[in-house]
Structure formats: structure tokens, C-alpha cells
Amino acid sequence: MVVGIPKEIRPDEHRVAVVPAGVEQLVRAGHTVLLERGAGIGSGVRDEDYQAYGAQIAKSAAEVFAEAKLICKVQAPQPEEIEWLSERHTLFSYCHFAANRELTEAVLASGCVSVAYETIRDKAGRLPLLAPMSEVAGRMSIQEGAKYLEKPMMGRGILLGGIPGVEPAVTLIIGGGIVGTAAAKIAAGAGANVILMDVDLYRIRYLADVMPANVTTVYSTAEAIRRHLSDADLVIGAVLIPGARCPLLIPRSYLSLMKAGSVMVDVCVDQGGCCETTRPTTHHDPTYVVDGVVHYCVANMPGAVGRTSTFGLTNATVPYLQRLADLGWEKAAARDPGLAEGINTLHGMVTNRPVAEAFEMEYKPYTPRA
Numbered sequence: 001m002v003v004g005i006p007k008e009i010r011p012d013e014h015r016v017a018v019v020p021a022g023v024e025q026l027v028r029a030g031h032t033v034l035l036e037r038g039a040g041i042g043s044g045v046r047d048e049d050y051q052a053y054g055a056q057i058a059k060s061a062a063e064v065f066a067e068a069k070l071i072c073k074v075q076a077p078q079p080e081e082i083e084w085l086s087e088r089h090t091l092f093s094y095c096h097f098a099a100n101r102e103l104t105e106a107v108l109a110s111g112c113v114s115v116a117y118e119t120i121r122d123k124a125g126r127l128p129l130l131a132p133m134s135e136v137a138g139r140m141s142i143q144e145g146a147k148y149l150e151k152p153m154m155g156r157g158i159l160l161g162g163i164p165g166v167e168p169a170v171t172l173i174i175g176g177g178i179v180g181t182a183a184a185k186i187a188a189g190a191g192a193n194v195i196l197m198d199v200d201l202y203r204i205r206y207l208a209d210v211m212p213a214n215v216t217t218v219y220s221t222a223e224a225i226r227r228h229l230s231d232a233d234l235v236i237g238a239v240l241i242p243g244a245r246c247p248l249l250i251p252r253s254y255l256s257l258m259k260a261g262s263v264m265v266d267v268c269v270d271q272g273g274c275c276e277t278t279r280p281t282t283h284h285d286p287t288y289v290v291d292g293v294v295h296y297c298v299a300n301m302p303g304a305v306g307r308t309s310t311f312g313l314t315n316a317t318v319p320y321l322q323r324l325a326d327l328g329w330e331k332a333a334a335r336d337p338g339l340a341e342g343i344n345t346l347h348g349m350v351t352n353r354p355v356a357e358a359f360e361m362e363y364k365p366y367t368p369r370a
Contacts, residue, residue, distance in 0.1 A: 001325045002032045004068025006061040007039040010075045012283040012298075014042025014306025015313065017072040017093070020053040022318040027054035031325045036064050043310040065089070072321055074313065075300070076103055087111035087347060090329045092321060094118055094133075097344055098245045098358040099272040104350070111347050113329050119243040119352060120320065120342035127242060129320065129342075131178050132312035136302040138182025138238065141265045142171070142190065144296055145234040148263045148287055154294050156261035158233050161191025168192045172228050174220060174249060174274065175238030176203050179267050183236045188212045195228050225249060230257045237266040237274040243344070244354030250275040252291070260292035269297045334368040 003026055005017050016039045018026075023033045033055045037047060047057050058064045065071065065084035073093035077085060085091065085107070095116035097104040107114055117129035142160070149169060151157035162168030171187040173180045176198030184196045188211065196211065197220035198204050208217045218224055229235065229250070235258075239246055246268040255277065258264075266278045273279075277290040280299035287296050302309035320339060323332045333340035344352040349364040356363035 001070055001328075002034055002068040003321070003325050004058075004064040004071045005033065005035040005039055005055075006064045006071065006073060006081065007036040008042070008073065008075055009061075009078055009081070010300065010303075013075055013300055013303040015074040015303055015310045016040045016043050016045065016306075017074050017314070018318065018321070019043070019045060019311060019314045020049050020055075022314050022321070023050055023055045024053040025318060026322060026325060029322060029326060032056060034058050034064050034067050036061050040310075042306040044307045045310075070321075070325055072317075074310075076100070077107065079106070082106045082110055085110035085112045089113070090115060090324060092117075092317075092324060094270075095344055096270050097352070097355045098243060099270060101359050104345075104355060104359060104361075107345055108348050108350065112345070113343065113347065114345040115324065115329060115339070115342040116243070116344045116352070117317065117342070119344060121338040123338065129313075129316050130240075130242075132316050133302045133309060134178035134240075135182045136305060136309050136312065137267050138179040138236075139186050140301045140305070141179070141183045141236045141238070141267050142186040142192075142234075144286070144298075144301075145171070145236065145263050145265045146190065148265075148294050148296055149234060149261075151261075154261065154287070154289055155263055156233055156259060160187065160234070169233035170195065170231050171234045171236065172232035173197065173236040173238055174225065175236075175240065175268075176200070176207050176217070177238065177240055179240070180236065180238035181207065183238060183267075184211060184215050187234075188215050192234070195232070197224065197228075220249075222249075226254060226257055229254055230259075233259065233262050235262065235264045237264070237268045237278075239268050239274045240271065241354065243352050244271070245358050246271040246274050248274060248276055252276045255291040255293050258291075258293050261294065262292075263294045263296060265296045267301065269299045273297065330369065333366075337368070340366065340368045
């Protein structure tokens, strides 16, 4: 099979879908890897590095889409890329359809089969292709939040960990999954007082056991969120419902409870955000202020650390990519029910329930053929 790797064109996206080691793995299995010229530059990987492992270099994205049947990307396809998609293509990438109706309708119109990284599950029910980027985003959320607490960045002028004799910042993390756990580790390591919330009591018990003493676990309710928002200097939105739009947990009215110059980092922005006042921003213009609260809502946080993110992501994606290349999407889905859960659209039909519900579209469940 011809596997196409186009260069990512979304602003501030520096990742690439496959590293040279992944190319070698695919080529050894008998596949052709067609990589757009310069696709790896943002991750510090040259075309020559890919060629040394067997990749063929295409002059343009149009050539990649024309030649390849399996398109592997990091980001969901951009409008100009969707024009090249057709029923013959299998798209393998992050999609986050539930947060973007226009994207969903365009991909449906293309007729392609879309296999979304973020809804594939492993045998334990985990989200293995979302996990590495969640780890990056969680760690970055504290790094960026600490920066924007500085006074020149419109923050309160607080050092996250404080100093002897001066109390540290209070960091409220809503969501105890991979993002929230990674954020809590970094914030706690910096010396902040951390409140970590979740709605899963078993998860809370586990986190209470493994987190350091400056992390307090709290069961998440609307009342608890209001109460802790008033104390928080930094708030991290780290909530996830796989494939669905993120629930709104912080209405605008709650911002009045927060301190002037406090910072909100909404990592959920790719899925619509957990704060009512969230809107996507970029790395070049990352923040805005609403009711005195600094909002950091970059809709592609891991893209800023392209090399780390690319190698972390491809460690997880390449085994699935090879299965799709070896077997085709239909046989691969039949052999792996977790991979089948990644199929979000199929020849013009929505096959993911949360996406269909988000836009009141018809839902057509996909049942793999044995």
C-alpha cells in the first residue's frame, strides 16, 4: 500500500505523522511511504533522513493525496486538504469532529473513511494515541500557566512555587486523567499548592495514594468548583469525554469568583473547552482577558514542542498505522475492536455516536465484519 505523509499546514503545527524509524518499519513490510518535501523540518528531521530509511519524497501535498490510499497526518485535514480527499482514501489522524461541525460536514462530503486517533482504545479500554499528547499538554499547561501569572503577562505577579516565607500559588486542576495527572505532577514539583478534582472516586483514591503531600484530591461538583475557584491563582481545564464535546463546567458567571490576574489554561479547547469564555488561540497570540481572568486557550499546545511531541506520538501511532497498511481499514477493524472504535466517518456516514449527537446528525453504528 502507498502510505502518504503530507506536511502539516495548520499554523504553529511542527509535528509530523511518522519518523524515519516508522518509515523503515513500513518499507520492510512492503509498503511505499510517500512523504511531502519538508514534512519533518519542524521536528528536526530532514528529507535525507527519511530517504535513508526508504521514503520517497513528493514535491507537493497534492501529489501525496493523488498517489496514496492511506493518508497519515497529525492534525485534522485543513480545508485545502479536504479538497483532495475522496472515497478511495483512509484518513488516519486526530480529528476532534465534535468540536467542529464544518470539518465534520466536509469530511463526510469527501466520502473518505476517517480513523481518529483520539477514539481508538486498547484492550484495557485506554486511549493509547491520545495519551502521549495529553502528557505533553498537561506538562505544558503548568509551564505556560506559570509564565502568564507574571505581571508583564497580565497575571497576578505570582511565582508558582513561592519562596521561603511567601506562600506559593494555588493551582486548581479540573480532571484527573492523563492531562490532569501530568499537570499535577509538574505543579507539585514546582512547589504549588494543588487541588486536583475528578468525578471518579476510584481515580481519586488512586491519585490520593500516588501524589505528593502538596496535592489535595477533591470530588468534583459545581459547588466544589465554585469554592476552589475563589482561592485559585491558576486553573487548568483537563476534562475529557472521548470523541464528544467537552462539558461546560465553568460558566462565565463563575469568573467573578476568581481573583483579578488569575490564569485559566483550558487544555480542553480542542474539544470545545470546559469554560464558557474559552475560544481557540494560537501560539503567536495565546491569551486574552475576560472579566479580569487571563485565558490561555491554545488549540494545539503540543505543536510548539514538535520534536518531543512527534517522537512521543509516533511511538503510539506507528503500530496502528502498520496494521491499517498491512490489512486495510476493514480487516484491521475486524481484528481489533479498539481500532474499530476509531472509525468516526465511513463513506458519508457518521459512525461515532458522540459526534452524531453533537450535531444532531444521523448515527450509523459500524459493526466490523468477521
